[in-house]
Amino acid sequence: xxxxxxxxxxxxxxxxxxxxxxxxxxxxxxAIMGPNGAGKSxxxxxxxxxxxxxxxxxxxxxxxxxxxxxSPEDRAREGLFLAFQYPIEIPGVSTTNFLxxxxxxxxxxxxxxxxxxxxxxxxxxxxxDYVEMDKSLISRSLNEGFSGGEKKRNEVFQMAMLEPxxxxxxxxDSGLDIDALRLVSNGVNKLRNKDNAFLxxxxxxxxxxxxxxxxxxxxYKGRIVKxxxxxxxxxxEVKGYDWIKQEVEANS
Amino acid sequence: MLIENIKTAFTQxxxxxxxxxxxxxxxxxxxxFEKLGLPTTKNExxxxxxxxxxxxxxxxxxxxxxxxxxxxxxxxxxxxxxxNKLVFVNGTFNAELSEIxxxxxxxxxxxxxxxxxxxxxxxxQHFGKYANIENNALNSLNTALLSDGAFVYVPTNKxxxxxxxxxxxxxxxxxxxxxxxxxxxxxxxxxxVHLIEMYYSLGSNSVFTNVVNEIYxxxxxxxxxxxxxxxxxESYHNNFTxxxxxxxTNVNHVTLTLxxxxxxNNLHFYLxxxxxxxxxYGLYMPHGNCLVDNHTRVxxxxxxxxxxxxxxxxxxxxxxxxxxxxxxxxxxxxxxNAYQRNQNILLSDEATVNTKPQLEIFADDVKCTHGATIGxxxxxxxxxxxxxGIPEDVARKxxxxxxxxxxxxxxxxxxxxxLLEEEIEKKL
Numbered sequence: 001x002x003x004x005x006x007x008x009x010x011x012x013x014x015x016x017x018x019x020x021x022x023x024x025x026x027x028x029x030x031a032i033m034g035p036n037g038a039g040k041s042x043x044x045x046x047x048x049x050x051x052x053x054x055x056x057x058x059x060x061x062x063x064x065x066x067x068x069x070x071s072p073e074d075r076a077r078e079g080l081f082l083a084f085q086y087p088i089e090i091p092g093v094s095t096t097n098f099l100x101x102x103x104x105x106x107x108x109x110x111x112x113x114x115x116x117x118x119x120x121x122x123x124x125x126x127x128x129d130y131v132e133m134d135k136s137l138i139s140r141s142l143n144e145g146f147s148g149g150e151k152k153r154n155e156v157f158q159m160a161m162l163e164p165x166x167x168x169x170x171x172x173d174s175g176l177d178i179d180a181l182r183l184v185s186n187g188v189n190k191l192r193n194k195d196n197a198f199l200x201x202x203x204x205x206x207x208x209x210x211x212x213x214x215x216x217x218x219x220y221k222g223r224i225v226k227x228x229x230x231x232x233x234x235x236x237e238v239k240g241y242d243w244i245k246q247e248v249e250a251n252s
Numbered sequence: 253m254l255i256e257n258i259k260t261a262f263t264q265x266x267x268x269x270x271x272x273x274x275x276x277x278x279x280x281x282x283x284x285f286e287k288l289g290l291p292t293t294k295n296e297x298x299x300x301x302x303x304x305x306x307x308x309x310x311x312x313x314x315x316x317x318x319x320x321x322x323x324x325x326x327x328x329x330x331x332x333x334x335x336n337k338l339v340f341v342n343g344t345f346n347a348e349l350s351e352i353x354x355x356x357x358x359x360x361x362x363x364x365x366x367x368x369x370x371x372x373x374x375x376x377q378h379f380g381k382y383a384n385i386e387n388n389a390l391n392s393l394n395t396a397l398l399s400d401g402a403f404v405y406v407p408t409n410k411x412x413x414x415x416x417x418x419x420x421x422x423x424x425x426x427x428x429x430x431x432x433x434x435x436x437x438x439x440x441x442x443x444x445v446h447l448i449e450m451y452y453s454l455g456s457n458s459v460f461t462n463v464v465n466e467i468y469x470x471x472x473x474x475x476x477x478x479x480x481x482x483x484x485x486e487s488y489h490n491n492f493t494x495x496x497x498x499x500x501t502n503v504n505h506v507t508l509t510l511x512x513x514x515x516x517n518n519l520h521f522y523l524x525x526x527x528x529x530x531x532x533y534g535l536y537m538p539h540g541n542c543l544v545d546n547h548t549r550v551x552x553x554x555x556x557x558x559x560x561x562x563x564x565x566x567x568x569x570x571x572x573x574x575x576x577x578x579x580x581x582x583x584x585x586x587x588x589n590a591y592q593r594n595q596n597i598l599l600s601d602e603a604t605v606n607t608k609p610q611l612e613i614f615a616d617d618v619k620c621t622h623g624a625t626i627g628x629x630x631x632x633x634x635x636x637x638x639x640x641g642i643p644e645d646v647a648r649k650x651x652x653x654x655x656x657x658x659x660x661x662x663x664x665x666x667x668x669x670x671l672l673e674e675e676i677e678k679k680l
Contacts, residue, residue: 048639049638049639050635071638071644072635072638072639073638073639073641073642073643073644073647075639076638076639076640076641077641082639084636084639087636088632088633088636090633090636090637090651090654091654091658092653092654092655092657092658093633093637093650093651093654097650098637098640098642098650101642101646101650102637102640102641102642105641105642105643105646106641109641141654158640162640162641
């Protein structure tokens with residue numbers, strides 16, 4: 001589904017990704033871990049299409065297409081979804097209107113008619129249950145006055161509405177208490193199936209107790225320096241990142 | 253040319269007028285105008301707003317309307333709202349198009365010309381007492397040559413059930429027209445009212461509308477006052493509103509400037525008692541070569557009052573906006589809270605905004621803030637919407653609508669807000 005080859009990217013002249021490669025197939029969950037400043041958020045930004053990051057070399061192929069050539073909206077309509085680390089508040093844009101526009105723009109892109117209003121509302125009700133989202137939140141402006149946990153639940157709710165193929169979760173666990181973490185993770189687990197894939201970016205192992213990954217990669221200095229299964233995450237939790245840093249320094 | 257047209261009009265008026273105190277005020281106002289002349293850009297208050305084009309145009313100040321005003325009004329938004337309507341066409345009261353549905357006879361909703369004789373005592377007590385003519389050429393001009401306007405009197409403890417629309421239509425089908433509406437609103441103790449001033453135009457010649465509003469809010473009263481400017485084509489519009497608040501009053505004002513070649517809004521609040529709340533909201537979205545100038549002034553003359561001001565602009569093409577917000581905190585006005593913000597979004601490299609917040613504070617225990625921003629739409633919300641599959645142009649529209657609707661929603665009549673939001677959407 002996703003093939004990243006020797007990706008190098010920088011922002012304002014500062015090199016962040018230094019030859020990152022990663023293969024993700026349908027049905028898989030990959031966790032990307034790493035210390036602060038390793039390039040985790042840059043990876044998600046580059047994949048989602050933030051203009052301020054410049055890709056200097058390498059390639060990203062998504063479903064056989066060159067992802068880097070696409071606008072952010074086309075990436076989304078092709079099935080890529082980024083759950084933001086810090087979802088912003090957009091006063092004056094209602095959650096319902098926003099989602100209706102997003103869902104129908106995707107349908108238009110795929111050559112489908114807009115959804116009937118009643119079908120759309122039914123779908124909203126169903127998908128809100130995935131993350132036990134309070135019904136009153138959707139009539140409010142997007143994320144305005146939402147708590148940290150409500151914002152993250154709203155991200156997973158949007159994910160459920162847009163039914164993406166590739167979900168990138170950028171430190172979704174940051175700022176969440178244990179109850180909110182469980183709700184968000186349950187939502188994600190309900191969405192997992194053999195046709196979609198998840199890239200779960202996190203600093204801590206905690207989230208991976210709930211969203212169990214098939215692969216765990218360690219990102220350091222803009223490259224993946226170690227890969228393993230879920231046991232690697234547990235090892236990192238116990239030992240921290242220093243031993244990996246030392247290993248990398250010794251090899252270079 | 254305008255000055256000569258005014259002179260002729262005033263001479264004609266004097267020949268017809270009966271001798272009364274009112275005439276004396278008009279005479280005084282005319283001389284003030286003659287002395288001052290039209291403001292020029294040398295005047296600091298008019299630095300960015302040039303009226304030269306008016307001076308070089310001929311305007312008729314008493315002319316009939318030949319356009320189909322009735323048909324025009326049928327399609328207007330106010331036709332969709334249950335309300336009291338006072339309609340003026342080229343400054344003349346039109347009884348046929350007006351409609352008063354308020355049942356309480358103690359509430360007067362009528363035209364000024366009628367009120368002057370019918371409710372002479374109230375009229376004489378308030379008329380010309382709030383809008384200053386000294387050193388104000390356009391107020392003087394209005395006072396000297398005013399045509400007609402709304403007269404609203406809400407007695408103590410009364411609530412006007414339905415909103416009152418004051419509709420001015422300038423019909424320039426035949427010639428360039430000068431309209432000078434004059435509205436007098438008196439809201440007595442513990443009374444309340446919703447007022448909506450609306451300005452429309454039809455015809456293809458030039459229109460110069462010069463309005464003066466005097467609004468008096470007696471103790472404990474509540475006034476909702478909205479001004480909606482939708483004059484299209486070659487239309488020049490100057491509006492002076494003086495709101496005079498006694499103790500414990502709440503006034504919520506919203507100005508929406510949706511059209512017009514040159515629009516100058518002068519909004520003045522005078523807080524004459526304690527515990528007043530004054531809210532000032534404005535939205536302007538000029539296009540083409542249009543200019544919108546909002547000059548506001550809030551006089552905090554007494555302690556323990558709050559004023560809050562937010563003006564927003566969406567600038568298109570080569571348009572120009574001026575915002576000048578003055579807050580005067582007088583020596584006695586301790587514990588004043590006064591806030592002011594002006595936010596502008598530029599959609600074109602060729603648009604200009606001149607913004608100037610002005611605080612003059614003579615009391616020492618006050619909280620006052622002001623701020624102005626001029627910029628593009630924020631990148632972050634844009635990226636968020638696009639990352640959900642919403643194309644850039646649709647996302648931009650959603651964000652601009654949200655920015656503008658924030659002001660429209662300060663209007664407390666939901667069905668009117670809905671209609672205005674549709675108008676706003678059409679402009680973007």
